Amino acid sequence: MTHANIQLDENGHLKHFLSIYGLDRGLLLSILDHARSFAGVGDRAVKKVPLLRGKTIVNLFFEPSTRTRTTFELAAKRLSADVLNINISTSATKKGESLFDTLQTLEAMHCDMFVVRHANSGAAHFIAGKVAPHISVINGGDGRHSHPTQAMLDMFTIQQHKPDFTRLKVAIVGDILHSRVARSEIHALATLGAEEIRVIGPKTLIPTDIEAMGPRVFHNLEQGLEDVDVVIMLRLQNERMCSALLPSEHEYFHLYGLTEKKLANARADAIVMHPGPINRGIEIDSSVADGRQSVILQQVSHGIAVRMAVMAMTMGSLADTPTLESRDEV
Amino acid sequence: MTHANIQLDENGHLKHFLSIYGLDRGLLLSILDHARSFAGVGDRAVKKVPLLRGKTIVNLFFEPSTRTRTTFELAAKRLSADVLNINISTSATKKGESLFDTLQTLEAMHCDMFVVRHANSGAAHFIAGKVAPHISVINGGDGRHSHPTQAMLDMFTIQQHKPDFTRLKVAIVGDILHSRVARSEIHALATLGAEEIRVIGPKTLIPTDIEAMGPRVFHNLEQGLEDVDVVIMLRLQNERMCSALLPSEHEYFHLYGLTEKKLANARADAIVMHPGPINRGIEIDSSVADGRQSVILQQVSHGIAVRMAVMAMTMGSLADTPTLESRDEV
Amino acid sequence: MTHANIQLDENGHLKHFLSIYGLDRGLLLSILDHARSFAGVGDRAVKKVPLLRGKTIVNLFFEPSTRTRTTFELAAKRLSADVLNINISTSATKKGESLFDTLQTLEAMHCDMFVVRHANSGAAHFIAGKVAPHISVINGGDGRHSHPTQAMLDMFTIQQHKPDFTRLKVAIVGDILHSRVARSEIHALATLGAEEIRVIGPKTLIPTDIEAMGPRVFHNLEQGLEDVDVVIMLRLQNERMCSALLPSEHEYFHLYGLTEKKLANARADAIVMHPGPINRGIEIDSSVADGRQSVILQQVSHGIAVRMAVMAMTMGSLADTPTLESRDEV
Numbered sequence: 001m002t003h004a005n006i007q008l009d010e011n012g013h014l015k016h017f018l019s020i021y022g023l024d025r026g027l028l029l030s031i032l033d034h035a036r037s038f039a040g041v042g043d044r045a046v047k048k049v050p051l052l053r054g055k056t057i058v059n060l061f062f063e064p065s066t067r068t069r070t071t072f073e074l075a076a077k078r079l080s081a082d083v084l085n086i087n088i089s090t091s092a093t094k095k096g097e098s099l100f101d102t103l104q105t106l107e108a109m110h111c112d113m114f115v116v117r118h119a120n121s122g123a124a125h126f127i128a129g130k131v132a133p134h135i136s137v138i139n140g141g142d143g144r145h146s147h148p149t150q151a152m153l154d155m156f157t158i159q160q161h162k163p164d165f166t167r168l169k170v171a172i173v174g175d176i177l178h179s180r181v182a183r184s185e186i187h188a189l190a191t192l193g194a195e196e197i198r199v200i201g202p203k204t205l206i207p208t209d210i211e212a213m214g215p216r217v218f219h220n221l222e223q224g225l226e227d228v229d230v231v232i233m234l235r236l237q238n239e240r241m242c243s244a245l246l247p248s249e250h251e252y253f254h255l256y257g258l259t260e261k262k263l264a265n266a267r268a269d270a271i272v273m274h275p276g277p278i279n280r281g282i283e284i285d286s287s288v289a290d291g292r293q294s295v296i297l298q299q300v301s302h303g304i305a306v307r308m309a310v311m312a313m314t315m316g317s318l319a320d321t322p323t324l325e326s327r328d329e330v
Numbered sequence: 331m332t333h334a335n336i337q338l339d340e341n342g343h344l345k346h347f348l349s350i351y352g353l354d355r356g357l358l359l360s361i362l363d364h365a366r367s368f369a370g371v372g373d374r375a376v377k378k379v380p381l382l383r384g385k386t387i388v389n390l391f392f393e394p395s396t397r398t399r400t401t402f403e404l405a406a407k408r409l410s411a412d413v414l415n416i417n418i419s420t421s422a423t424k425k426g427e428s429l430f431d432t433l434q435t436l437e438a439m440h441c442d443m444f445v446v447r448h449a450n451s452g453a454a455h456f457i458a459g460k461v462a463p464h465i466s467v468i469n470g471g472d473g474r475h476s477h478p479t480q481a482m483l484d485m486f487t488i489q490q491h492k493p494d495f496t497r498l499k500v501a502i503v504g505d506i507l508h509s510r511v512a513r514s515e516i517h518a519l520a521t522l523g524a525e526e527i528r529v530i531g532p533k534t535l536i537p538t539d540i541e542a543m544g545p546r547v548f549h550n551l552e553q554g555l556e557d558v559d560v561v562i563m564l565r566l567q568n569e570r571m572c573s574a575l576l577p578s579e580h581e582y583f584h585l586y587g588l589t590e591k592k593l594a595n596a597r598a599d600a601i602v603m604h605p606g607p608i609n610r611g612i613e614i615d616s617s618v619a620d621g622r623q624s625v626i627l628q629q630v631s632h633g634i635a636v637r638m639a640v641m642a643m644t645m646g647s648l649a650d651t652p653t654l655e656s657r658d659e660v
Numbered sequence: 661m662t663h664a665n666i667q668l669d670e671n672g673h674l675k676h677f678l679s680i681y682g683l684d685r686g687l688l689l690s691i692l693d694h695a696r697s698f699a700g701v702g703d704r705a706v707k708k709v710p711l712l713r714g715k716t717i718v719n720l721f722f723e724p725s726t727r728t729r730t731t732f733e734l735a736a737k738r739l740s741a742d743v744l745n746i747n748i749s750t751s752a753t754k755k756g757e758s759l760f761d762t763l764q765t766l767e768a769m770h771c772d773m774f775v776v777r778h779a780n781s782g783a784a785h786f787i788a789g790k791v792a793p794h795i796s797v798i799n800g801g802d803g804r805h806s807h808p809t810q811a812m813l814d815m816f817t818i819q820q821h822k823p824d825f826t827r828l829k830v831a832i833v834g835d836i837l838h839s840r841v842a843r844s845e846i847h848a849l850a851t852l853g854a855e856e857i858r859v860i861g862p863k864t865l866i867p868t869d870i871e872a873m874g875p876r877v878f879h880n881l882e883q884g885l886e887d888v889d890v891v892i893m894l895r896l897q898n899e900r901m902c903s904a905l906l907p908s909e910h911e912y913f914h915l916y917g918l919t920e921k922k923l924a925n926a927r928a929d930a931i932v933m934h935p936g937p938i939n940r941g942i943e944i945d946s947s948v949a950d951g952r953q954s955v956i957l958q959q960v961s962h963g964i965a966v967r968m969a970v971m972a973m974t975m976g977s978l979a980d981t982p983t984l985e986s987r988d989e990v
Contacts, residue, residue: 054706
């Protein structure tokens with residue numbers, strides 16, 4: 001069994017959602033389909049469906065992230081689940097309890113799902129490998145490795161504007177080296193058949209082996225943007241600035257910050273994305289972030305819908321999902 | 331459009347609740363009427379009504395206040411809303427996100443209401459001016475400026491004991507200068523037509539231009555209390571003691587602390603109020619705080635009802651409210 | 661009226677749950693009976709019953725404990741109550757509010773139940789003596805005094821495996837001196853008629869007057885375990901190590917750590933318990949903690965059921981409970 005198969009149950013249904021890697025096109029399209037049906041819930045007067053009523057979802061956060069925790073908490077509540085927020089760094093580990101004992105304890109409390117956020121790559125996989133059979137694990141971001149719900153909400157946002165992935169050129173711009181988002185997006189775009197994936201950034205922030213994953217590498221933003229349909233800007237982690245991998249913020253913006261002028265190199269109907277929070281004036285100019293091509297706030301809305309979809313799917317609360325075959329005519 | 335009009339929608343209904351200033355008597359009476367209907371909910375076996383089911387209310391606290399946060403959280407839950415508690419000082423701003431981006435992100439998550447607490451005067455107004463049309467903002471206290479739900483729960487408490495505001499003499503005692511509560515109460519009492527409003531305190535703690543707002547100023551507690559129907563004691567912020575604005579706590583209590591003896595100057599049926607938390611033995615003697623004229627705990631109970639009323643009204647969840655005209659015969 | 665009677669209302673029903681001391685066998689059996697009916701809720705698809713819908717339960721924690729707070733929060737949510745988590749050390753007391761004022765304020769907000777966790781012995785009793793008649797108080801652990809829900813979940817776990825308490829030899833091992841758990845368990849076992857209760861530990865960690873409470877004292881683990889049906893290991897509080905009451909951790913494990921070899925002195929079908937979190941390799945060997953005789957994780961599951969039972973009973977939400985007489989034939 002490969003690293004990725006742990007995500008599927010014996011019938012090939014999604015059991016855990018840990019990484020895009022290892023999931024096939026049919027499954028990703030299923031997630032997008034279900035997300036579409038949940039996207040309307042946020043606009044209703046009563047923004048709730050009873051799918052996970054009486055289930056207990058634990059936000060198990062080993063590194064703090066108000067934004068990610070908030071989106072998962074909202075998604076869970078809109079599915080009518082009960083939510084427990086547990087910040088591990090400030091609780092059990094103080095008393096010296098091992099991670100494994102913490103997990104077993106939460107399982108014994110009949111919790112149904114762990115949303116795991118951890119600074120170490122592979123933490124969510126590790127936990128999924130340890131939990132009892134009735135528990136689902138969702139990766140809310142692990143180290144540099146993976147952030148699959150972010151990738152899928154980006155795919156959902158792209159699909160809303162450009163339904164046919166096979167005709168898309170997509171550029172991902174910025175600190176590819178440290179970005180779990182970039183890694184997950186490249187896998188998702190490749191699986192969904194994107195025509196061309198590009199990564200754009202300074203040499204120090206692009207992994208040397210990235211081309212093996214498929215993308216074309218550019219070190220010049222203007223050239224890299226030429227003719228693309230989708231521009232995904234990455235957040236510049238401020239802490240990288242100290243690590244000598246980067247020149248000054250000013251210099252970075254000059255070379256890799258997205259301005260209207262540089263964006264003009266892309267297709268006229270290109271959309272601009274960013275996972276947030278935005279560093280205005282560092283990786284993106286405000287006129288672009290707030291401009292007509294920006295879909296950044298749509299990404300946030302779609303994040304709730306995608307997380308609702310993944311939560312409901314892994315809990316087996318949705319009817320059977322279409323297979324790759326039945327989807328291929330789409 | 332005046333500063334205050336942002337609080338009303340095009341039909342003159344309450345859209346945001348930011349300050350008492352700018353709201354007319356009819357609207358304040360409406361709030362009190364609705365609060366009366368919610369006051370019974372706390373005594374029921376099932377303390378919940380489904381008015382805001384499926385709505386998401388965000389407690390957006392830029393300065394900590396367990397008590398205020400708790401009352402808004404309870405009010406929201408008793409209206410069946412989902413509640414998110416977000417402490418901004420410890421979250422997004424760490425990552426350098428701007429306030430505006432935080433707001434837009436929460437809006438994109440389809441949140442319906444922000445309860446804002448902020449150390450800076452005007453913060454809630456600023457936010458109300460920026461949010462999307464479907465969002466309501468409630469001021470949970472901003473700097474020295476305004477604390478309108480506190481003022482309205484005080485008005486509700488007064489009305490329960492003394493229904494006719496036009497025949498009331500009300501004294502507000504203590505640190506008027508730094509008190510957002512005092513400012514809001516003066517506006518509310520004036521709008522509701524109180525016969526006389528007095529402020530009592532040391533010269534250093536009373537703004538020099540206060541008489542322009544209407545109240546009579548007293549520096550002697552005994553004289554100021556003479557013949558009043560309502561005594562509102564303010565909390566002495568301990569941090570003021572260090573700022574050379576005040577003599578010692580002992581001296582303050584001697585001059586401005588409310589004792590039974592001093593209270594005897596007021597009318598025999600006068601009620602004593604305090605927004606809490608109480609500094610026993612500093613601004614008020616325990617025998618008064620716990621005495622027969624004290625309505626301090628009633629204020630707390632009414633706080634939930636008033637907040638439920640304001641939340642339901644701003645969300646448009648209540649039937650149309652009586653106008654000033656139809657109320658005038660009351 | 662004795663210290664304990666405060667726990668019962670005028671009809672002898674459970675009103676507060678503060679300590680095992682003072683409750684009779686019939687009442688303890690009632691708790692176990694009700695817990696049994698709640699134990700199944702955790703296995704249902706919808707893990708919720710509507711018994712406390714619309715009630716407000718406050719977790720009033722004066723010392724932090726994520727695990728205990730979590731179990732009470734889950735129990736409350738599965739009874740459909742609304743839950744407020746209040747960490748007192750970080751809130752009201754900062755502003756100098758007295759405990760009594762905090763309690764009165766929460767009462768005025770129409771809260772229905774306080775779950776109290778406090779570092780001082782007697783805190784929950786003190787609070788139960790002060791609250792308004794409609795409020796129930798549950799002791800979530802107070803100083804060295806009492807931890808009655810932990811004791812009852814242990815009794816429930818024992819009963820699942822060994823239904824007849826009157827034929828049981830039970831050993832409690834470790835730091836008896838500082839353990840509120842041990843104290844509550846001794847009372848519960850004595851009330852339920854256990855044949856023999858033993859305490860095992862170093863002289864420095866066993867109170868000199870313990871035999872007056874009933875138990876036999878052993879300072880040798882092998883001897884103390886001989887022929888027992890139940891072994892309850894206590895958590896070694898790391899902070900005791902500094903206090904010169906104990907030799908090194910290594911030495912402690914050598915003398916009082918439970919290994920498979922030492923456990924062989926107990927009956928072959930003896931069960932091993934621990935309140936958690938476990939210090940593996942200090943008070944218990946991993947092979948025992950995870951071994952076939954361990955029921956440690958069952959204790960966690962039963963903790964939710966027992967807390968649901970106690971919450972529902974004190975709130976008067978259950979039908980009348982069987983009396984001691986009607987139970988005696990069991």
